[in-house]
Amino acid sequence: MLLGLLPTYLNGAALYRDDDVAVEGLTFSADGQMLGVVTDAGPHLWNLIDGVPLLLPTGHDPDYGGGAVVAHSSDGRWVASGGYDEIRIWRAGDLAPVTAIQMPFGYVYDLAFSPDGQTLASASYRDQYNNVYLWRVADWSFDRVQAAPDAGQPINLSSVSFSPDSQTLATGAGDLNVYLWRTSDGEPVDVIPIESSANDTPIPTFSPNGQTLAVRVGNAIQLWNVSDKKLTATLEGHTALIGDLAFSPDGLTLASIAAFDETRLWQLPDGDALWAVGTPATPNTYGQLPLAFSPDGQTLWAGNASGQILARRTSDGQLLDSWEVGPEPISAIALSPDGQTLVSGGEDSVLRLWQTSDGTLLKFRAALRVGYFSAFAPDLRTVVNGDPGGFSAQSVADGATLATHSPPNEDTSWEVVAFSPDGRFLAVGAVGSGSVRLWQTTDWTATTAIGGHAEGTGSIAFSPDGATLATGSTDYDNGLIVLTRVADNSRLHVLEGHDNSINDMTFSPDGQTLISASYDDTVKMWRVSDGALLATLRNPARRGQGRGRGGRSPVPGPGGGPGGPREYFSCARLLAGTPAGALCWLLSEGCGGGMGVSSGFSPDGTRLAAAQGIGTVPFGVS
Numbered sequence: 001m002l003l004g005l006l007p008t009y010l011n012g013a014a015l016y017r018d019d020d021v022a023v024e025g026l027t028f029s030a031d032g033q034m035l036g037v038v039t040d041a042g043p044h045l046w047n048l049i050d051g052v053p054l055l056l057p058t059g060h061d062p063d064y065g066g067g068a069v070v071a072h073s074s075d076g077r078w079v080a081s082g083g084y085d086e087i088r089i090w091r092a093g094d095l096a097p098v099t100a101i102q103m104p105f106g107y108v109y110d111l112a113f114s115p116d117g118q119t120l121a122s123a124s125y126r127d128q129y130n131n132v133y134l135w136r137v138a139d140w141s142f143d144r145v146q147a148a149p150d151a152g153q154p155i156n157l158s159s160v161s162f163s164p165d166s167q168t169l170a171t172g173a174g175d176l177n178v179y180l181w182r183t184s185d186g187e188p189v190d191v192i193p194i195e196s197s198a199n200d201t202p203i204p205t206f207s208p209n210g211q212t213l214a215v216r217v218g219n220a221i222q223l224w225n226v227s228d229k230k231l232t233a234t235l236e237g238h239t240a241l242i243g244d245l246a247f248s249p250d251g252l253t254l255a256s257i258a259a260f261d262e263t264r265l266w267q268l269p270d271g272d273a274l275w276a277v278g279t280p281a282t283p284n285t286y287g288q289l290p291l292a293f294s295p296d297g298q299t300l301w302a303g304n305a306s307g308q309i310l311a312r313r314t315s316d317g318q319l320l321d322s323w324e325v326g327p328e329p330i331s332a333i334a335l336s337p338d339g340q341t342l343v344s345g346g347e348d349s350v351l352r353l354w355q356t357s358d359g360t361l362l363k364f365r366a367a368l369r370v371g372y373f374s375a376f377a378p379d380l381r382t383v384v385n386g387d388p389g390g391f392s393a394q395s396v397a398d399g400a401t402l403a404t405h406s407p408p409n410e411d412t413s414w415e416v417v418a419f420s421p422d423g424r425f426l427a428v429g430a431v432g433s434g435s436v437r438l439w440q441t442t443d444w445t446a447t448t449a450i451g452g453h454a455e456g457t458g459s460i461a462f463s464p465d466g467a468t469l470a471t472g473s474t475d476y477d478n479g480l481i482v483l484t485r486v487a488d489n490s491r492l493h494v495l496e497g498h499d500n501s502i503n504d505m506t507f508s509p510d511g512q513t514l515i516s517a518s519y520d521d522t523v524k525m526w527r528v529s530d531g532a533l534l535a536t537l538r539n540p541a542r543r544g545q546g547r548g549r550g551g552r553s554p555v556p557g558p559g560g561g562p563g564g565p566r567e568y569f570s571c572a573r574l575l576a577g578t579p580a581g582a583l584c585w586l587l588s589e590g591c592g593g594g595m596g597v598s599s600g601f602s603p604d605g606t607r608l609a610a611a612q613g614i615g616t617v618p619f620g621v622s
Contacts, residue, residue, distance in 0.1 A: 027376040027419075036383075043159065043368045043376065043383050043396070057097040058399040059367040060084065062349035068288065070345045071111040071120070072334035073137070079334060079343050080120055081351050082108025087122055089140060092336060095343075095353050095363040098428050103133070108133025110159045114166040119143065119183065121160040130156040132171050134183075144186055159203040163226075164210045172202040172401065178215060178224075192221065192229050200241065208251040212269070215241040219283070219435050220258060224272065233271040237264060240281035246291040246300075248314065255293070255314075259285040261304035265314065275317040278304075292335040292342070294356075301342060301356075309344055309354070323359045325352065336430060350399070366399025373416045377441070378423040386417040391428055403444035418460040425486075429457030431474050436460060438486070442505075447448035450484050451491070459506040461514070468492065470514055472502025477520045480507070481532065493531030497524055 020059070027036040037044040042061070045054040069082035073090065079090045084107055085615055089098040106125035111118055120135040132146040137306025146169070148155035156174035163170070168189060169181045179246065180189040194202040198218025204213045213224040219242055221235040240259035249255055253274065254266045259281030265274040266535040281287075292301045299320065300312045307328050311321040325346065328416055341362065342354045353363040361376075369392065371385030382402065386394045390406035407430070416429035419441075426439040429452060436457055438448040452471045466486065473480040479498030490493035500520035513534070514526045523537040 020548070025373075027378065027380065028378055030378065034380055036380045038374040038376060038383065039371065042370055043374070045380060045396075054099045055100055056368060056396060057273055057365055058396075059351045060086070060088065060349045062367050062369065068331040068345050068347060068349070069108050069111050070332045070334040070343050070351070071113050072114040072336055072343065073117055074115050074337060076118045076337045077117075078113070078137070079351075080111050080113065081343075082111050082122060082124075082347060083349065084108075087111070087120075088134075090351070090365070092341070092343075095351060095365055097365075101135065101140060112160040113137070114162045114183065114495060115164055116166040119162075119165070121146075121162070123158050123160050123171065130158050130174075132157050132160055132169070134186075146171070146181055146186055147445060148175070148179060149188065156201065158201045161204050161206050163206050164208060168206075168210075170204040170206065170213060172204055172215070174201050176202060176217075178204045178213065180201055180226075190229060192224055195231060196220070196222070201564045203245075205245045205247065205266075206246050208249060212251075213453065214247070214254055216245050216247050216256070218242070219258065219422060220268070221245065221254070221271075223269070232269065235266050235271045235273075237273055237276065238262060238280075239283060241286040243287050243289040244291045246293055247464040248293050248297045249295060250297055253297075253314065255291050255300050257289045257290075257291050258303055259305070261289065261306075261310070262304065263291070263300070263302055263312065263317070265300070277312065277317040288331045289329070290331065290333040292333050294335065295337065295339040301333055301335060302332055303346070305329040307346065309333065309342070309359075311356075321359060323354065326350075334378045337442055364398060364400075366394070366401075368393060368396065368399055371415070371417075375417045375419055377419050382423075382441070384417045384419070384426060386415040386428065387554075391417055391426075393426070393441075403439075405439075405444075405446075416457055416460050418462060420462050420466045420486075421464055422466055427460045427462070427469060429460050429471060431456040431458060436469070436471055448489060449487070450486075450489055452482065455482060457504050459516075461500045461507060462486075463507050463528070464509060464511045468511070470505050470507070470516075472505055472516065474501045476500055476519075479516075479520065481514070481516055481526070482530065483514075495524075495526050495530075495531050495533070497533050497536070498522065 025038045033048055035046040035048055037046060045056060047054060068476040071080045077092055077520060079092045081088050086103060087101040090096065091098055103124060108122050108124050109130060110123040118137055121136055122133050124131055124133055134143040135145060136143050139551045148157055157171045158388050159172040161170045166182060169183050171179050173179055176194045178192040178194060182189050182577060182582035194215060194217055196217045200218045202217040211226055213226055215222045219238040219240055222231055223233040225232050238258040242256050242258045244257050244363060245254060252268055254268055257263045262280050263278050266275045267274050287305050290303045298314055300314050302310045304310060307326045307330060309323040309325060309330055310319060312318060313320055326348055328347040329345045332346055334343045340356055342356050344352045349367050351365040352361060355362055368383055369385050373386040375384050376610045381396050382393055383396055384391055390404060392404040393402040394400065395402055415431050418427045426441055427436055428439060429436045436450045436452045437446055450469060453473040456474040457471050458474035461470045467483045469486050471482050479500050479502045481495035481502060483493045484492060498518040498520055500518050502516055502518050504517045505514060512528055513526055517524065525534040527534055
């Protein structure tokens with residue numbers, strides 16, 4: 001995907017992404033220094049001075065269970081969180097964003113910092129199996145991949161654990177082995193074959209002195225001597241699959257948790273059970289629930305399936321405190337080395353920073369979600385997502401939900417959203433309804449209902465002065481555009497000429513011209529004062545009828561058929577232009593299937609931001 005800034009002289013910066021993504025909208029800041037880009041992969045902010053993307057201080061995508069893995073560095077400086085296709089690094093004291101490690105490897109299953117603070121290890125999914133990836137903490141650059149020995153077929157590595165001296169990395173594998181690697185060069189050290197009838201990947205944890213590996217497999221714990229690779233004890237008692245293990249700082253006890261919140265403490269080295277609390281679960285029940293000891297070993301922290309963080313006295317398991325987080329299970333916690341703060345991650349994908357002394361929530365980072373249509377507010381501080389089930393507004397700073405709305409009529413799909421130029425109003429259109437509702441953003445209350453299109457509204461645009469609202473129809477046979485005066489809801493003009501639904505519109509900076517793009521593969525220019533059609537732009541070499549969302553397939557145009565294969569474009573998504581009249585026509589193949597382009601003028605009208613999925617092609621004017 002190319003995000004290209006097109007000033008009047010076409011010499012703007014070029015911003016690139018590695019993957020094709022559908023761009024839902026572009027918004028310039030008032031001073032023209034920043035560009036907000038909303039895509040189907042998430043919102044992005046760009047510094048237009050140097051073309052550098054800014055890291056948003058938000059969490060992982062909740063649609064993929066992101067933010068469920070966290071790790072705290074031993075020096076107390078960093079927190080790492082794992083989501084889908086990325087690792088985010090945060091400053092431990094306040095969860096300020098440091099960097100995001102983009103890694104198209106799929107889910108992150110486990111994270112661990114080496115005790116010497118030099119390496120971050122992640123177990124991540126890629127190409128249908130898991131590997132371990134190592135990252136240099138000094139600059140968060142990629143170091144190497146650690147893969148299991150070639151046994152004729154891929155072997156999953158699903159966990160990471162460093163020895164206390166940082167010299168050895170232990171990983172549990174899908175072949176029921178625990179592999180030991182030398183961290184300095186990645187060379188294999190040894191293999192521990194786990195003796196278990198449970199068909200479950202073993203997950204190892206080093207003891208504080210590095211001499212013992214506690215391996216959870218199924219609903220049992222095996223203790224192995226690292227030096228001679230001998231099994232010294234098997235701890236049994238859990239009725240369900242074990243979700244986590246934690247050694248006490250002195251290494252004399254081992255805590256385990258299973259399913260809902262069944263927590264046990266074991267005496268080492270003999271493995272005698274000291275106490276058990278919580279609710280036992282049925283066999284084969286699994287819950288990824290976390291454990292962490294306080295630095296003095298007196299308190300055991302745990303997350304449960306009911307969205308609580310619990311503090312227990314290690315001497316007898318007595319509940320000391322509990323924090324109500326939310327309805328979703330807590331799947332990860334990481335305690336700071338000084339024990340004063342705790343970071344939690346859960347299935348709601350929100351990263352939270354807690355003060356352990358009294359349970360005060362210090363900071364949180366939630367994901368910025370993206371709907372079917374999304375838009376930045378003019379000040380780039382709010383992003384709104386339109387979905388078939390309604391719309392939601394979130395703070396860009398931390399992902400906090402500012403407002404949500406679900407239409408009372410289940411057959412109505414509120415999807416299209418657009419902010420007024422001053423940011424005071426949000427227009428929300430419905431593909432399945434004829435009305436467009438204006439919401440006041442100061443308190444997120446609904447105000448004016450503007451009549452739109454009986455068959456639904458697929459595109460909305462405010463004039464630069466906010467006085468006029470343009471709405472585009474979703475009718476596959478007749479793409480009407482209606483201009484309405486916002487002040488009194490009076491209809492100004494009905495623009496007829498498109499043969500298919502309207503998928504994008506933009507006003508010229510002076511507000512005198514409206515530019516519309518349709519799935520009929522044409523772009524039209526209209527005079528706002530009287531609704532007159534000024535020009536129609538079409539591609540004479542590739543003329544085919546567009547395809548609306550869920551609508552018709554493209555009709556081959558000239559050059560198609562038996563005479564020779566050619567590439568068809570199913571829609572023209574948006575005309576881009578400048579006050580000087582430089583125009584380009586941006587097309588994308590299969591817009592209805594997810595690819596798209598978008599554009600927007602800078603505040604002074606001298607620059608145009610255009611995002612495209614396929615390329616820029618010639619056009620003809622009729």
